[in-house]
Amino acid sequence: KAGVTQTPRYLIKTRGQQVTLSCSPISGHRSVSWYQQTPGQGLQFLFEYFSETQRNKGNFPGRFSGRQFSNSRSEMNVSTLELGDSALYLCASSADRATNEKLFFGSGTQLSVL
Amino acid sequence: GENVEQHPSTLSVQEGDSAVIKCTYSDSASNYFPWYKQELGKRPQLIIDIRSNVGEKKDQRIAVTLNKTAKHFSLHITETQPEDSAVYFCAVRPLGGSYIPTFGRGTSLIVHP
DSSP: OOOOEEEOSEEEEOTTOOEEEEEEOOTTOOEEEEEEEETTTEEEEEEEEETTEEEEEOSOOTTEEEEEOTTSOEEEEEOSOOGGGOEEEEEEEESOTTTOOSOEEOOOEEEEEO | OOOEEEEOSEEEEETTOOEEEEEEESOTTOOEEEEEEEOTTSOOEEEEEEETTOSEEEETTEEEEEETTTTEEEEEEOSOOGGGOEEEEEEEBOSSTTOOOEEOOOEEEEEEO
8 A cells, every 4th residue: 555645745935935735645544634843843733634624723824724635635735935834744644534543644745935 | 732741852872772751741531642753854653552541552672651640651662773763752642522633842862873
């Protein structure tokens, strides 16, 4: 079974631009979560999608949004980029419908905002 | 919301020594406690987990212990090897509500040959 795939692997953007990141979960997994990882801050939860619906949302500004398609692939969008948005963005998929027990992470997209 | 504290932030040991990483949490209703290992430049991967109805779980050189009363759990790695060098994250998942796990800030483990 293929693992969680994230594209692109690296992105360099400038302040004010917007960016879209993509995540393909493990086949059969319907839950996709997104996390922001910065040095010393661990993994901060952004949002979770299940069956094309946002089921949970973390404490991030409205500039961060996402969606999920019928094939469970998910995209995350960040508009009006700020320097502080530079981070590794990880997505994780899960097979458990309501409990998100075992998370399988992608390799992440490293976003640098200049 | 849940508050997870992880210590230490950095741990340096000699090959063959044991390493212990501890996490404390605030929500007594939490019931699932996984540990993830992230090697440099790689994705986080689940290495061991424990549920609230179990006090200890072992898998070869790694073990996790849970003290529900004190609300803390620990990762134990014995006979450390250089390939154990990585960042380790604990997480706590609540029982009910969003079920979204809260992660600790991570421990950078360095094993010196």
